[in-house]
Amino acid sequence: MTDPCARCGSVDCGHATDPDATEVARADAEITELIRRLGAARLVVTEIERALNEVWARRNAAAARVRSRMPAAAPSPAPRFAQNVLFLLGGLLLAVAAVVFTAVAWAQFGVGGRAVVLAGFTGVALAVPPLVIRRGLTATAETFAAVGLLLTLLDGYAAWHVNLFGVADGSGWGYAAAVCAVTGAVAAGYEHFTGLVAPRYAALLVAQPVVPLLAAMAGPGRAGWAFAFAGVAALDVVVLAPGRPPLAGGPLRTAAVPLRTAALPLRLAAAVAGGVAVMVAAGHALVGLASEEPVWPAVALIAAALVVVAGAVAARQRIAQEIAAALLVVAFVIAAGRVTAMISPAAALTDVAAVVLVASLLVLAVAPRRVVPAARAGTAVGAWAGALPATGARAGVFSAAGVLGVTVFVMTVDQVMGARTDWAPPMAFALLVAATVVLVPVAWRRPVAVLGAYAVIVDVAILAMAQAGVSVLEAYTLMTASVALLAGMLVRRARPAAGSWTTYGLALVLALTPSLISILVGDGQHLRRLLLGLGALGIVLAGARFGLRAPVLLGGDVLALVALHELAPVWDLLPRWIPLAxxxxxxxxxxxxxxxxxxxxxxxxxxxxxxx
CATH class of the missing domain: 1.20.5 (Single alpha-helices involved in coiled-coils or other helix-helix interfaces)
Structure with missing residues (x-):
């Protein structure tokens, strides 16, 4: 094939050939062929679809004739949801009837008759599940097992009510704890034999009040209650222990619900119950730290945090381990800080900052830098090695340092406003800077150290000016803004792509906002109004010159507000008809x-x- 001419399209004009023109001609030929093939393919597809529809029609007609010749099907059994609702309502009514009978309706029986009736009902309720499990009626067995375990608790109450064997002569708290413990043991053993699900949750539920009831016998303080509920949470952690199921199966396991099916919900229930117990323990410990001798409440708070760590390790959840590590560090800082504050109240702020520094050093020494390998995670050493993940532990230290840093700032402002000087805030701030530098990545240590040192110097300078009686607002706000400006510049140096809001936003807000508020709420201040307007204008021009959005917007807003403030007196001079017109x-x-x-x-x- 001869290539066509690029000018006239002819093949024998004598001009030089053009490759692009050749490609256009070749593509036109291919497109024509493809369009022809596409039309033929569409005809084939249409024919196949028509044949398929005919086959479907014949098939549906034949199926309808087959269904018409079949006998009517038996009604299907009730849906599982309706079955579960019936079992739930029936079990609830039986439970209510048992409670009413125990509390009210059995006064006409003698002591022996009462014992025989309750014991008989309990035995029957607990004897039914093993029989019906063999017939595959698992839901029926679950219902009767729950009722039987409730009757076991009511048997204990009945024995107390009639003072059977003199049980009512002792402590009521201790007897209640014994009844709950015995019921939990019966439920655990019953689950071991039958493999049912309900006894597992019953054992977990009735085990919760055992330790607090025993503690109530001694009338403990806040620390005692904290230890008691931490013990409850520790018992719940046992359910989360890895390497074995929560309760072993018995001879009827194959006929009941599979173990793996119910293990996860049970562990979730244990985690929820343990979490509630830990929160109650921490609440008692924190109240004890504020109102009692803080030593034992501090120990109780750390014990509660250790239980959380143990639960996170047992659950083998990395996120839970990170959170638990952070909570442990925060609990240590709170407990140790309160104890040191009690020892030396005059230097409480500095002592707490020193505790934060010690916590950072401990985290640096204990927390691993990498995730524990999976080969070691299954061993006890490997599990506890991952109990303090580096990220979570450092987050705890940073949280404590941040809260204490805000406290230092508030105390500094309070001293400036009160015209009194205490050099504890700069010292505490220096210790917090050291704690932060210890835990930040190596690449950030020098910038953080420079920023922290400058912030400490600014804090000292502000207190010195307050001691000298300096009352100019901008002397304090501009120095504070310089710290934010240095932080933004360090961030921009590390990340050149950082925006102007990150670099200059906070510094501009700290520098402009206090002066703006001062002129808006006060009269006079002509020099401050002039200087603020000039400063805002300079910020706008600088932002426009270097293409920075934050200086232009913030400076422009301040300049507009200053201008409107200057126009405010003119409003009173205008005739009232002009604004209306x-x-x-x-x-x-x-x-x-x-x-x-x-x-x-x-x-x-x-x-x-x-x-x-």
Whole structure:
């Protein structure tokens, strides 16, 4: 094939050939062929679809004839949801009836008759599940097992009510704890034999009040209650222990619910119960730290945090381990800080900052830098090695340091406002800077150290100015803003792509906002108004020159507010008819604009209608 000419399209004009023109001609030929093949393929597809529809029609007609010759099917059994609702309601009614009988309706029986009736009901309720499990009626067995375990608790109450064997002569708290413990043991053993699900949750539920009931016998303080509920949480952690199921199966396991099916919900229930117990323990410990001798409440708070760590390790959840590590560090800082504050109240702030530094050093020494390998995670050493993940432990230290840093700032402002000087805030701030530098990544240690050292110097300078009686607002705000500016510049140096809001936003807010508020709420201050306006104008010009959005917007806003503030006195000098006339004129012009736009839309609609 001879290539066509690029000018005239001829093949024998004598001009030089063009490869692009050749490609165009070749593509036109291929497109023509592909269009022909596509049309043929569409005809084939249409024919296949028609044949498929005919086959479906024959098939449906034949199936309908087959169904018409079949006998009517037996009604299907009730859905599982309805079955579960019936079992739930029936078990609830049986439980209510048992409670009413125990509390009210059995006064006409003697002591022996009462014991025989309750014991008989309990034995029957607990004897039914093993029989019905063999017939595959697992839901029925679950219902009767729950009722039987409830009757076991009621048996204990009945024995107390009639003072059987003199049980009512002792401590009521101790007897209640014994009844709950015995019921939990019966439920655990019953689950071991039958493999049912309900006894597992019953054992977990009735085990919760055992330790607090035993503690109530001694009348403990806040620390005692904290230890008691921490013990409850520790018992719940046992359910989360890895390497074995929560309770082993018995001879009827194959006929009941599979163990793996119910293990996860049970562990979830144990985690929820343990979490509630830990929160109660921590609440008692924190109240004890504030109102009692803080030593034992501090130990109880750390014990509660250790239980959380143990639960996270047992659950083998990395996120839970990170959170538990952070909570342990925070609990240590709170407990140790409160104890040191009690020892030396005059230097409480500095002592707490020193505790934060010690916590950072401990985290640096104990927390691993990498995730524990999976080969070691299954061993006890490997599990406890991952109990303090580096990220979570460092987050705890940073949280404590941040809260204490805010406290230092508030105390500094309070001293400046009160014209008194205490050098504890700079010392505490220096210790917090050291604690932060210890735990930040190596690449950030020098910038953080420089920023922290400058912040400490600024804090000392502010207190020195307050001691010297300096009352100019900008002397304090500009120095504070310089710290934020240095932080933004360090961030921009590490990340050149950081925006102007990150670099200059906070510094500009700290520098401009206090002065703006001062001139808005106060009269006079002519020099401050002038300097603030000039400063805002300079910030806007600098932002426009270097293409920075934050200086332009913040400086422009401040400049506009200052200008409006300057125009405020002029408002009182204007006649009252001028604002009304201006508002009316604005509304009329707006209405004219809307009318013109509506007329243009009508013309466009008419034109389109003519086209159609």
């Amino acid at each position: 201006a508002a009316g004129l604005l509304l009329v012009m707006l209405a004219m604009t809307l009318e013109r736009r509506r007329r243009d839309l009508d013309r466009l609609r008419a034109t389109l209608h003519r086209f159609s």
